[in-house]
Amino acid sequence: MSLKIPSPPSRAVLEAFIARHQYLLQLERKAEEEQTRLLNSNCSPRLLEQRGLALGGLGVSNISVGLGGKNLIELHRPSAYHVNPQLPPHTFRNGDPVRIEAHVASNATLNGTKAKGKKKDDDEGAVEGVVYRVGQEKVIVAVDGSKEVDLPERLRLLKLANSVTFDRMDKTLLHLRRLIIPEDGAPSPHAQNFPLINSLLSIQTPMWCKVVPPNLKDEKELQWYDDKLNDSQKEAIRFCLTAENVACVHGPPGTGKTHTLIELIFQLLSRPASLTTALPPRILITTPSNLALDNLLLRLHFLSQLSPYNTVLPPGSILRLGHPTRVHRDLVKETLDYRAANGEEGELLKDIGGELQGHLGDLGKKRGERGAVKGKERGKKWEEVRELRKEYRQREGKVVTTVLGRAQVVLATCHSAGSRQLNNMLFDVCIVDEATQAVEAVCWVPILKSKKLILAGDPQQLPPTIMSKDDKNAEAGGTGGLQSGVENLKITRGGLQPPCTLETTLFERLESLYGDGIKRVLQVQYRMNEHIASFPSETLYDSALISDPSVSSRTLLDLPSITERDSDEAKDALEHTVVFFDTSGCEFFERTEGDGEGGGNKTSIGEGSKSNENEAVVVAKWARKLVELGVPASEVGIVTPYQAQVSLISSMLHDEYPEMTIGSVDGLQGQEREAIILSLVRSNPTGEVGFLGEYRRLNVAMTRAKRQLCVVGDSSTVGKGSKYLKKWMDWLEAEADVRWAGDEA
Numbered sequence: 001m002s003l004k005i006p007s008p009p010s011r012a013v014l015e016a017f018i019a020r021h022q023y024l025l026q027l028e029r030k031a032e033e034e035q036t037r038l039l040n041s042n043c044s045p046r047l048l049e050q051r052g053l054a055l056g057g058l059g060v061s062n063i064s065v066g067l068g069g070k071n072l073i074e075l076h077r078p079s080a081y082h083v084n085p086q087l088p089p090h091t092f093r094n095g096d097p098v099r100i101e102a103h104v105a106s107n108a109t110l111n112g113t114k115a116k117g118k119k120k121d122d123d124e125g126a127v128e129g130v131v132y133r134v135g136q137e138k139v140i141v142a143v144d145g146s147k148e149v150d151l152p153e154r155l156r157l158l159k160l161a162n163s164v165t166f167d168r169m170d171k172t173l174l175h176l177r178r179l180i181i182p183e184d185g186a187p188s189p190h191a192q193n194f195p196l197i198n199s200l201l202s203i204q205t206p207m208w209c210k211v212v213p214p215n216l217k218d219e220k221e222l223q224w225y226d227d228k229l230n231d232s233q234k235e236a237i238r239f240c241l242t243a244e245n246v247a248c249v250h251g252p253p254g255t256g257k258t259h260t261l262i263e264l265i266f267q268l269l270s271r272p273a274s275l276t277t278a279l280p281p282r283i284l285i286t287t288p289s290n291l292a293l294d295n296l297l298l299r300l301h302f303l304s305q306l307s308p309y310n311t312v313l314p315p316g317s318i319l320r321l322g323h324p325t326r327v328h329r330d331l332v333k334e335t336l337d338y339r340a341a342n343g344e345e346g347e348l349l350k351d352i353g354g355e356l357q358g359h360l361g362d363l364g365k366k367r368g369e370r371g372a373v374k375g376k377e378r379g380k381k382w383e384e385v386r387e388l389r390k391e392y393r394q395r396e397g398k399v400v401t402t403v404l405g406r407a408q409v410v411l412a413t414c415h416s417a418g419s420r421q422l423n424n425m426l427f428d429v430c431i432v433d434e435a436t437q438a439v440e441a442v443c444w445v446p447i448l449k450s451k452k453l454i455l456a457g458d459p460q461q462l463p464p465t466i467m468s469k470d471d472k473n474a475e476a477g478g479t480g481g482l483q484s485g486v487e488n489l490k491i492t493r494g495g496l497q498p499p500c501t502l503e504t505t506l507f508e509r510l511e512s513l514y515g516d517g518i519k520r521v522l523q524v525q526y527r528m529n530e531h532i533a534s535f536p537s538e539t540l541y542d543s544a545l546i547s548d549p550s551v552s553s554r555t556l557l558d559l560p561s562i563t564e565r566d567s568d569e570a571k572d573a574l575e576h577t578v579v580f581f582d583t584s585g586c587e588f589f590e591r592t593e594g595d596g597e598g599g600g601n602k603t604s605i606g607e608g609s610k611s612n613e614n615e616a617v618v619v620a621k622w623a624r625k626l627v628e629l630g631v632p633a634s635e636v637g638i639v640t641p642y643q644a645q646v647s648l649i650s651s652m653l654h655d656e657y658p659e660m661t662i663g664s665v666d667g668l669q670g671q672e673r674e675a676i677i678l679s680l681v682r683s684n685p686t687g688e689v690g691f692l693g694e695y696r697r698l699n700v701a702m703t704r705a706k707r708q709l710c711v712v713g714d715s716s717t718v719g720k721g722s723k724y725l726k727k728w729m730d731w732l733e734a735e736a737d738v739r740w741a742g743d744e745a
Ligand SMILES: Nc1ncnc2c1ncn2[C@@H]1O[C@H](COP(=O)(O)OP(=O)(O)OP(=O)(O)O)[C@@H](O)[C@H]1O
Pocket: 228, 229, 230, 233, 251, 252, 253, 254, 255, 256, 257, 258, 259, 260, 526, 527, 669, 670, 671
C-alpha cells in the first residue's frame, strides 16, 4: 500500500485540467437543459407524471415564511381530486428547481393545439422555486419572497433544469484557477489551505504523521468510543487521523463506512485541531445528496445525547445547513432554519416573521373567502411584505452568523457548502461521504473551505449521474477555446491528467494519481448472507470481502416474525438466499412507455422508460408470498432500474403494502432490507440491456439484501449485455434456486 509519487504538473497541465472540467460541465449543463426542454415540450402531462417528473392535481395547503424571507408554499393532494392523499412515486428531491403552474387537462400536450390556447393563462399564474421539503403527502416549495404569489386553485408541479448547481461549480473552478494559476502580474494568492489544494493536484505530495496525535487529555493511546470496530475499520481511522492533508476510505457494501466515519468524527473532536492549538477542530461534513447527509446527521444526533460522546459534541454543537429534513422530527432542531428562528437569537426574528406571515395569509386567501385582499389593497399589502422582508433578512444575517459561530460540526450537501452563509469560513477538516457519487467540481465547493480532506466512498457502486454520455468523445474545437491547451499538451504518465469524463470522481482520480497508498479499504461486511455477498466479492472486490459471522449464514426463515417455519411452504420460499425466476423463453417482452408520445426520448430516468408487465406480476406474487409467510412488508424492497416499472409495480402493491419500498436503484444506495426483489425488465430478441449494462448500478441493487435476493429477469437477453452480465447469469444459473417463471404470471 505504498504511495506513488507523481511528478508535479506544469502550469499548462493545470490550466488544461481546469479548462477541461469547465468544458465538460458546460456539455453537461447543455444536456440537462436540452433534456428538460424536450421533455416538457414533447411529453403529455400524464407521461411526465408517469415518469415522476410532474405531480398533478395539487392544491395549496399553506404559505409560510422560511429562511431568507422566502415564501414556503405547501402543496398537497386535495380530497376534491384524489381519494389517496399520498403522493404517487416521483423524482422530486430537496433542492430541485421546479415550476408550479396551472393543471392542464391530462390528455393535452403542452405544445399541442389544445394546450397552446391555455398556455398564456398557465404562465400568468406560474411561479418558479426550489423544492424545500418532500413528505409522503406534501411537497413544500420555496419561492423568492420578492415575487407576488397568486396561484390558480388546481396546480401541477414540474421539474426544471438545475442551473444553480452549475453556476456554483463554475464559480468554484474559477476560484480554484485564481488560486493555483495566478494571472500574469497578479500578486501570488495566499490561502491557509494551500497544502490540501496542492496535494489534490499533485503539486505537493500528501503527508502523514508517524503516530496518531494525543487526545485533548494528552492520552497517547487511542481510546475507541466503539470497542466493536474491526481491524480494517480501526486502521482506516488511524490512517485518517495521521493524514495531514488528504485520505480516502474505501467502503464496499455493508462494511460500515458510515459507522467508521462516525467514530472518526468523535476521534477528531477528541484531539486538538493542530499542533498550535488546544482547541478541537471545526468539521464540515458533506455528501452529494440530502439523503446520505440525513443518515449521518441521524447517527450523530443520537450519539451526541449519550455519554461519553456528549463530552466532545454537546447538544447544540451540530448544525445542518440547507433544507430542513424529513427524516426525523428531532432533527429539525439541528437545522440552521430552526435555530435561526427559535433560539435566543431567533426572538429577534419572531415578531417580524409573525407580521409577515399574517400578511401572506391574507394574500393567500381566495376570492370570496373571508378576509381576502382585493384590488389596489393587494398591491399595497405586497409593498408592505417587501419592506418587512428586507428588515427580516438584515436581522437574519446577524442571527445566522451567531448560530454558525457556535457550531463545532456543520453538515451540508457539497453544493450547499457554497451557500453565502459559509462565506469566508475555513474548517479544519472536511469529510465527504459518498464521494464516489459526486462529480469532482462539486467536491471542490467544500474543499476550498477546508484544510484537510477525508473522502469516503466505493468506486464500485453508483457513479455520479451524467447526462452528456458522449463527453468521453467530446471533440476538440468549436467549444469557445475551453479545451485549448489539451490537444498539444505533454502529459507525464501517472501525473495529473485533465479528465476524460465527469464520471471520473476525485476519489478515483486520487487513486490513480497516488495508488492504493492514498486509501484504506474496509473488509468485513455486516449486511449480507455470505452467499449473496459472494458474487460481488469475487467479481468486484478481489474476493477480499469477508462476511461477519453474525450475518454470514442467516436466512429469512430465522426471522422471529416467521410463524410456521416448519411448513413446507415456508421452507420452500424462505430458506433460499438467492432465488432466480428466469423468464427466458416465457415471452415476457419489455414495453417502452409512452411510445408515440415522446416516449422514445432518452431521459435521465428512463431512456424511453421500460416496463415488463409479466415480470411485474411475478414480482408482486413473490412479494405477497414473503409477507404472507411473515416477512414484514417494510423489510421487503423491490428494486428495478426503470421508473416505468417502479410505477407499474407500485400500482399493484402500494395500496396493499404502503410500507414496502418500491424504487429505482438510485434511491436505495445506503439502504438495506431483509429481502430484495430485483426486476431486470429487459427482454428483447436483440439483447439490449440499457441501464443493466452499468455494472456499478447492478452492484448496488444486488448488495441491498440481508437474507434473500430474488432476481426476476430474462437470462437470454441479459446474458448478451456484457461479460459481467453473462458471468452473473451463469452464476445465478449455477448457484441460485432457479425457478420457472412461466407458471407464475
Ligand atoms: N464493527 C462493527 N460491528 C458490528 N456491526 C457493524 C460494525 N460496523 C458496521 N456495522 C453494522 O453494519 C451495517 C452497515 O453499516 P453502515 O451503514 O455504516 O455501512 P455502509 O458501508 O455505510 O453501507 P453502504 O453499503 O450503504 O455504503 C450497520 O448495521 C452497522 O451497524
